[in-house]
Structure formats: C-alpha cells, structure tokens
Amino acid sequence: MALGGDVSATRVADSEAFAALLLQAGLVSAEALAFARQVKQRTGAHIDEVLISQGLLDTESLLLAEAQAWGVHPIDLDAVAFDENLIRRAPGQVYIAENWMPIRRSTNGSIIVATARGVAPERVARIQRVLKETDLQFVATTSWGIKNSCLRLFRSEIADEAANELWRQNPRMSARITFSRSQKIGLILTALALLVSAIVWPIETAIVTLTVMSLVFLAGTSFKFIVAMRGARYDVVERVSSAQVDALVERELPRYTVLVPVFREANIVGQLIRNLGGIDYPTEKLEVLILIEEEDHETRDAVLTSNPPPHFRIVTIPKGHPQTKPRACNVGLFFATGEYLVIYDAEDTPDPDQLKKAVVAFRRGGSETVCVQASLNYFNDRENALTRMFTLEYSYWFDYMLAGLDLGDLPIPLGGTSNHFRTSALIELGGWDPYNVTEDADLGIRASALGYRVGVINSTTMEEANTSIPNFVRQRSRWIKGYMQTTLVHARQPVALIRQIGLRRFLSFVLLIAGTPATFLGVIPFYVVTVFTIFLPVDTLGQLFPVWLLWLTLLNFVVGNVIMIYLSMMGPYKRGTFHLMLWALLNPLYWLLHSIAAYKGLWQLITKPHYWEKTEHGLTTHVQHN
Known part of the structure; x- marks a missing residue:
C-alpha cells in the first residue's frame, strides 16, 4: 500500500x-x-x-x-x-x-x-x-x-492488492488459509484419537475432556479477572485534558483521514453524515472516505441524497473476494492522504475532540505507538435487557480490561471501530487481513509482534447496541470465529511468536485470544453438568464421574459467573450508569447466548471461514441525543 x-x-x-x-x-x-x-x-x-x-x-x-x-x-x-x-x-x-x-x-x-x-x-x-x-x-x-480514474483503470489490481497483499508478503500471517498443513494433520490425529478413545473408554474420555475444559475455563476467567482488577486499580488510560486539546495549534495539526466502511446501511447514512459532521477538526485538514461496495447502489444514493460536506468523499470498493470490512478498509488505505487515520462504523458518534486527543496521545507516545483505541459505549442502553447487558460488557472491557492490558504491556486486541493509527506504521504492518473476520484483534497482535505499542485514550464513541437476539448471535459468532482464526494464524509459529513478544505476552495472547472461544464453548457443557449435579443424587452421578470433577464443574459455574457478574457491576462506576448494575445478575443467560454463538462460529470456521456475518444497524427505537 x-x-x-x-x-x-x-x-x-x-x-x-x-x-x-x-x-x-x-x-x-x-x-x-x-x-x-x-x-x-x-x-x-x-x-x-x-x-x-x-x-x-x-x-x-x-x-x-x-x-x-x-x-x-x-x-x-x-x-x-x-x-x-x-x-x-x-x-x-x-x-x-x-x-x-x-x-x-x-x-x-x-x-x-x-x-x-x-x-x-x-x-x-x-x-x-x-x-x-x-x-x-x-x-x-x-x-x-x-484518484477515481486510477480506481477505475486499476480496479482489478487494487481489488487484488486489497485482498491478497498481506498473504503475498507473509502467508503465515494471513487467515486466507484457515488451517496450515501441520494444523490439519494435528487436528485430524486428535479427532481420531478422541473418537477411538470415546468408543473404547467412553467414561474415561468424557472425564479427561471435561477436566481439560474446566481448567481452560478457570484459567481464562481468572486471567480476565486479574487483568481487569489491575486496570481498575491503576488508571493507566492515556489522559488528555481539555486544556491540552485547547493548547493545540491548528497550523501544526496533521492531516487526518476518516475511513467509514458501509454496506447496506442506507437507513442510517443520514445519521452518519450528521454524526461525523460534528468532529472538531479543521475541515481543510480532514478527509472522510465513505467506503461503499460497488453493487451497493442504495447506500450510495442515500449518501448523495444526504448532501455530504465537500470533505466527504465516496470511494467505490471494486467487486472481489472476500467481501469483508477489512478489504474495504485496505482500499481506503490506498487512497488515504492523512498522517493519521481512524476507522468509524456507520452508526458511530465519536466525542467531538477525539481526533485532537489522539494527536496529543501520538505525540506523547512517540514512534513506537502505532494505534490509540478510544472507548465504545451505547446510547440505547435502556432499550431492553440485551442492550443493558451489552453496555455492561463494553463498560468493563474498555474501562478496566484494556487498561489492565495496557498497564501490563500486554497485546491489546483492538475494537472494530475508533482505532486511530499512524498511517505509515499501518502500511508497514500490511494493513488489515481481509480473510480474518476480526481483523482488529489480529492487527493488535501483529503490532505487538513488531514491537509497536497500542494505547487507550479517554474518549468515547457512542454506538447502537444490538437490540435482537438473532442479530446478537450473528455478530458474536463472527467475532468468536475471528478469535479462532487469529489463534490459528499465530499458532503456526509459536516459538517464533514467543521470541518476538516474549513468554509473558504469548501467555496473555493464549489466555485471551484462544481462551475466549474455549471459555464460551465450555459454557453449555458446564451448565448441563451443573444442572445434573444439583438435581440428581450424588451417588447416581458418582457412578459416571468422580466427585472431584463434579465439584470442579460446579466451581467453574459459580466462580466464572460470580467473576463476570462482579466485573460487569464494576462497569457503571466510571460512567455513572448505576441503573445498570443489577442487570449484571443476568450474566449466566448472557453467557449462554455467547456459547450458542461460539458453536455457530466454530461450525462456520470449518464450513465458510471467510464469510462476513452482517450485523444489522438502525434497528433501535431510541434516538441518540448529541
């Protein structure tokens, strides 16, 4: 690029x-x-x-x-x-x-x-x-x-480069190949071994499998608890005060590019134009590139009808495979002229001074800071139980979890929006992986491997929380599938990754990126065993499973949910949304939805790994107040 x-x-x-x-x-x-x-x-x-x-x-x-x-x-x-x-x-x-x-x-x-x-x-x-x-x-x-002529004349080359340049430069770092040859062999041998064991020693196999899943579950939830508690104890978010923002000299501000990938978002592009029009940054140094897929005529017409300001430009994304957000962003990167670059989704409303805060943070962080992540939260948190749980989860994640990772100098999986990049460093990283459906998490790990730092700033972007369970499952299955993809990609050379980022960071990567899908996959089995443990006589279950294993699964159920309920309740403290606290008690049901999404994501990882499960926006009945 x-x-x-x-x-x-x-x-x-x-x-x-x-x-x-x-x-x-x-x-x-x-x-x-x-x-x-x-x-x-x-x-x-x-x-x-x-x-x-x-x-x-x-x-x-x-x-x-x-x-x-x-x-x-x-x-x-x-x-x-x-x-x-x-x-x-x-x-x-x-x-x-x-x-x-x-x-x-x-x-x-x-x-x-x-x-x-x-x-x-x-x-x-x-x-x-x-x-x-x-x-x-x-x-x-x-x-x-x-630019438009180049896009038209070089459309096949641009489409190919946006999709495959990372794969050509470093195929081991691309999710284009889901399973490497050694991973396929290892998984096939493991599956055969489990199948044979299940036939010959069914009870023993079930005991070993449950034990391993229990230990992974306990390690994953404990890691999140420890990191989040460190983030709560130390306020390490990059604090940029209003005085520091006011002290910026506009003549010295760098050019800034805003990328907004949209697909079938005609119903909310009017809101998009209004929201991004509120950014406090000199318009002559700001370019907003709205990335629209070639066949999405409805969204294009809606953007043009909204009469966007002159510094808003439409970039047509040439047809190609895979049709994903990161591929569109790579095309946007091709045309970006800004020294810095940020990604926003169609429904986002960033704090007006967010770009200026990012400039201050980059100047503080020096050349090793490749990205600063703003917090995400939701304007429709009171709409229903799901939006309340969504808001609780994001509050703990961005206010405590990411702060704890930053404090420990651990790899930070980026969010899908409000990531501010040094454009030159982003190009050095190879841009986004179009074949990875959580390209943001993957990019955070790649940045860490090259010695770059990802920071967190005290600015918030308001979004629309999912209001429906089917939409939520679609979204989370894609996220969890992406974590699985990222795990497979970076597990191809584990020794090399340890040498690059160190053992401590590698273990953090395993517990967070690999541990999150494993944890969610374990929820349904643990819930089932826990129900049997509670309602069936111990003697009956004791004939199948040892008592210590039953206690371990019960411990996971209790401890895991207590930890996540506690962390979810912590979220409202920094933001003053105390009306959400008691809703954290629904976390066991919320995790059940995650588990369903995890199994769907696992199935799609095998059957259609690069399929981008579309999340519908504009479904809320709540109106955002700016």
Missing part, C-alpha cells in the same frame, strides 16, 4: 496571483477570499483547500481557475479514453501520490498528461523520467479525478 499524499507537491494555487485570479473571475467573493486567508494563516492549509472544504468553491470552478493559472486546458477524466498500455508505465500509487497521470498520445505524438498540481519545471522533469518521454502536453484536472 502506498500513501497517496500531496503535502510536498508544488502548489501554484497557493499564490496570491491565483487568489487574485479567483476573485477576478468572480469564482469567489472578496469576503470568502478574506476568510480563506484567515484560515490559511491559522491552519497552514492552502487557499483552495479552505475554499473547497467550506463549500465556498466547487471543484469544477477550481479546475477552470487552475487551468487558466497554469496556462493549460481543463479536462474531465471521466469522459476521456485512456491508452491502457501507456497508463501502465507506472503503478497507480505513483499517480495518486504525485497527482498526475498520462492519458494517451496526441495526434502529433506527444503524451497528454493530466495534472492536479501544476507544471513547475522540476515537476515536469520528474514526470518525464517516470514516463521515459520528453514530449509532454499537459491538461488540468482535480486530485479526485485522478
């Missing part, structure tokens, strides 16, 4: 002569130009960027003015025929990064080149070197005209 930027490009449009041209041509008013100059002085942005981002100048008028300033003709790239052989003299990344691209040969043999950044001599010389041609004829276009 190449970072498509225009920071160092020659800008004729930044000159006072160009400003005067805009005024003389009647394209902007004197008041608008004075405003643009003030913003330029404050933020350092170019005059044309200010005018465009504020809706004071449209791109077509800017194109005409730039063409006149450069002494060339304007051109609409959507209406021209490209020479396919000529266009492939350089990669699409070069054209996007440098804001030019060849079109075709003219009748006199010169190459027609579209430029969005002028025709300065050093720029012309650079283009001549790339094309290995000296006779060039320039025409003017816009940056987005070039």
Whole structure:
C-alpha cells in the first residue's frame, strides 16, 4: 500500500496571483477570499483547500481557475479514453501520490498528461523520467479525478492488492488459509484419537475432556479477572485534558483521514453524515472516505441524497473476494492522504475532540505507538435487557480490561471501530487481513509482534447496541470465529511468536485470544453438568464421574459467573450508569447466548471461514441525543 499524499507537491494555487485570479473571475467573493486567508494563516492549509472544504468553491470552478493559472486546458477524466498500455508505465500509487497521470498520445505524438498540481519545471522533469518521454502536453484536472480514474483503470489490481497483499508478503500471517498443513494433520490425529478413545473408554474420555475444559475455563476467567482488577486499580488510560486539546495549534495539526466502511446501511447514512459532521477538526485538514461496495447502489444514493460536506468523499470498493470490512478498509488505505487515520462504523458518534486527543496521545507516545483505541459505549442502553447487558460488557472491557492490558504491556486486541493509527506504521504492518473476520484483534497482535505499542485514550464513541437476539448471535459468532482464526494464524509459529513478544505476552495472547472461544464453548457443557449435579443424587452421578470433577464443574459455574457478574457491576462506576448494575445478575443467560454463538462460529470456521456475518444497524427505537 502506498500513501497517496500531496503535502510536498508544488502548489501554484497557493499564490496570491491565483487568489487574485479567483476573485477576478468572480469564482469567489472578496469576503470568502478574506476568510480563506484567515484560515490559511491559522491552519497552514492552502487557499483552495479552505475554499473547497467550506463549500465556498466547487471543484469544477477550481479546475477552470487552475487551468487558466497554469496556462493549460481543463479536462474531465471521466469522459476521456485512456491508452491502457501507456497508463501502465507506472503503478497507480505513483499517480495518486504525485497527482498526475498520462492519458494517451496526441495526434502529433506527444503524451497528454493530466495534472492536479501544476507544471513547475522540476515537476515536469520528474514526470518525464517516470514516463521515459520528453514530449509532454499537459491538461488540468482535480486530485479526485485522478484518484477515481486510477480506481477505475486499476480496479482489478487494487481489488487484488486489497485482498491478497498481506498473504503475498507473509502467508503465515494471513487467515486466507484457515488451517496450515501441520494444523490439519494435528487436528485430524486428535479427532481420531478422541473418537477411538470415546468408543473404547467412553467414561474415561468424557472425564479427561471435561477436566481439560474446566481448567481452560478457570484459567481464562481468572486471567480476565486479574487483568481487569489491575486496570481498575491503576488508571493507566492515556489522559488528555481539555486544556491540552485547547493548547493545540491548528497550523501544526496533521492531516487526518476518516475511513467509514458501509454496506447496506442506507437507513442510517443520514445519521452518519450528521454524526461525523460534528468532529472538531479543521475541515481543510480532514478527509472522510465513505467506503461503499460497488453493487451497493442504495447506500450510495442515500449518501448523495444526504448532501455530504465537500470533505466527504465516496470511494467505490471494486467487486472481489472476500467481501469483508477489512478489504474495504485496505482500499481506503490506498487512497488515504492523512498522517493519521481512524476507522468509524456507520452508526458511530465519536466525542467531538477525539481526533485532537489522539494527536496529543501520538505525540506523547512517540514512534513506537502505532494505534490509540478510544472507548465504545451505547446510547440505547435502556432499550431492553440485551442492550443493558451489552453496555455492561463494553463498560468493563474498555474501562478496566484494556487498561489492565495496557498497564501490563500486554497485546491489546483492538475494537472494530475508533482505532486511530499512524498511517505509515499501518502500511508497514500490511494493513488489515481481509480473510480474518476480526481483523482488529489480529492487527493488535501483529503490532505487538513488531514491537509497536497500542494505547487507550479517554474518549468515547457512542454506538447502537444490538437490540435482537438473532442479530446478537450473528455478530458474536463472527467475532468468536475471528478469535479462532487469529489463534490459528499465530499458532503456526509459536516459538517464533514467543521470541518476538516474549513468554509473558504469548501467555496473555493464549489466555485471551484462544481462551475466549474455549471459555464460551465450555459454557453449555458446564451448565448441563451443573444442572445434573444439583438435581440428581450424588451417588447416581458418582457412578459416571468422580466427585472431584463434579465439584470442579460446579466451581467453574459459580466462580466464572460470580467473576463476570462482579466485573460487569464494576462497569457503571466510571460512567455513572448505576441503573445498570443489577442487570449484571443476568450474566449466566448472557453467557449462554455467547456459547450458542461460539458453536455457530466454530461450525462456520470449518464450513465458510471467510464469510462476513452482517450485523444489522438502525434497528433501535431510541434516538441518540448529541
């Protein structure tokens, strides 16, 4: 992936002569130009960027003015025929990064080149070197005209790179292959051994299996309890005060890219435009890329109907496999121009100052900080029992669990949204794995393996909690399947992973990433054995299972649920949502839903590992108050 930027490009449009041209041509008013100059002085942005981002100048008028300033003709790239052989003299990344691209040969043999950044001599010389041609004829276009043309002309290459670049670079780190050859052999041999044992020694096999599951369950829940309690004891979240945010100099703020992958979200894109429009960041330094799948015409039409601000852009995701959120994000990364980048879901409402807090946190953390994670919570927590449990879970996870992992310098599995990245480091990591359905958790482990740090900041993004059980099971089965995928990927080279991240971090990875699915898979068997233990005479069960095993499963049932009820009750303390506390008593039923989702996820891991189970949004009857 190449970072498509225009920071160092020659800008004729930044000159006072160009400003005067805009005024003389009647394209902007004197008041608008004075405003643009003030913003330029404050933020350092170019005059044309200010005018465009504020809706004071449209791109077509800017194109005409730039063409006149450069002494060339304007051109609409959507209406021209490209020479396919000529266009492939350089990669699409070069054209996007440098804001030019060849079109075709003219009748006199010169190459027609579209430029969005002028025709300065050093720029012309650079283009001549790339094309290995000296006779060039320039025409003017816009940056987005070039980007859209590259997306159209290189669509197959972009789709392939977005899906398979990580796999090509490091196939062992990609979930494209679900089970490696050694894992297949090991699992087949284990399954055969269990089958033979179950036939020959059925009782003994059941005892050993339950014992192992019990110990894994106890280890997983105990680990979460210890880490969360450390996070509660030490407030290690990266605290950024309002004073520090106010002290930021807008001229020194970096360019920021917001990626918003949407798929069949036509019902909430209006809300999306409003929510992201509330971000407190200079619009001339902010680009919002709405990533829409090629065939999703309904969502595209809804976005256009919502009349988004000029700094919102639609990026069409070419058809390809797998059709997943991380693949769409990789395409967005291809076009991102920001020094920093954040992911938001369609229903997200981030704190207005979240981007500025992230900038402060990155500057504090230094180059080793690749990502800062904001907290997630829900605006419809009072809607029903499920939304209340959802909110309790997220409150404990983001306020205590992630803080405990950060304190212990342990790998942090990222959330699917509100992750703020250094764009260059994200590219170094290979972007997201499109074949992993919890690409966020996988990326957190890969970042740790390369020595990067993931931090947590004191900012919250409000989301819509699941309101229906079927929708919840679909979502959680995908998350749990993704944890299984991530476990399989990083278990291919366990010794190498230990060398990279250390034994302590490796054990944390095993207990959290591998332990979470194992814990949920154990819930239903433990509940069944516990019910029999409570309601059947001990003598009857004692003929099948040893008493110590019955006590162990009962201990798991009691201790596991007590731990999670206690952790869930802790969540409301930091946020003051005390009305949720008693709902934590429903955790045994909530975990039962997780167990059902875990078995569904396990089945899909075998039958369709890369299938992205769609979570429906916009189902709530509650209205968010900003």
